[in-house]
Amino acid sequence: MRLEYNTMTMNFLVVLIQECMNEVGRKRQDEFFYSKEEVKEVLQKVYMDFFATERIEVYKGRKKHEIDLTNVKYITAIDSYVEVITENGKYRKETSLTQLESNIAYKNFFRINRSYLINMEWVDEYRNGMIYIDGMELKVSARNQKIFESQYIEHVHN
DSSP states (O other): OOOOOOHHHHHHHHHHHHHHHHHHHHHOTTOSSOOHHHHHHHHHHHHHHHTOBSEEEEEETTEEEEEEGGGEEEEEEETTEEEEEETTEEEEESSOHHHHHHHBOOTTEEEOSSSEEEEGGGOOEEETTEEEETTEEEEOOTTTHHHHHHHHHHHHHO
């Protein structure tokens, strides 16, 4: 992704990165250098604060809506678009699931397989590699099961 920045935007990003580095530095004041993991943590925080979104623009019919990601139960890939399932119905967005996933700031989303991105807030039950959301049964791919289980356990305990 190539973005054009003006001077004001770049100054804002520099300040934001400095604040994040200071926040990480306060965790351990005895050392001067930052580890690779700490730098990665800072850059992820900057990305989430500056580029990612907690609301998405979708369509229902031909009418445009902006919905809060906390209301999204899950998102499914259908051909060249995604279908966003909320408590208020289904919406459509002309994007790939991968592109949408990379722009979501809301940390409770998890890609369970090629076709589904789920919001862990809406999971009613997880059992034997299957997720249940409002009676819908969704399979977690074998590749993602261990990662999902650890993140879901962390999510449930927080």
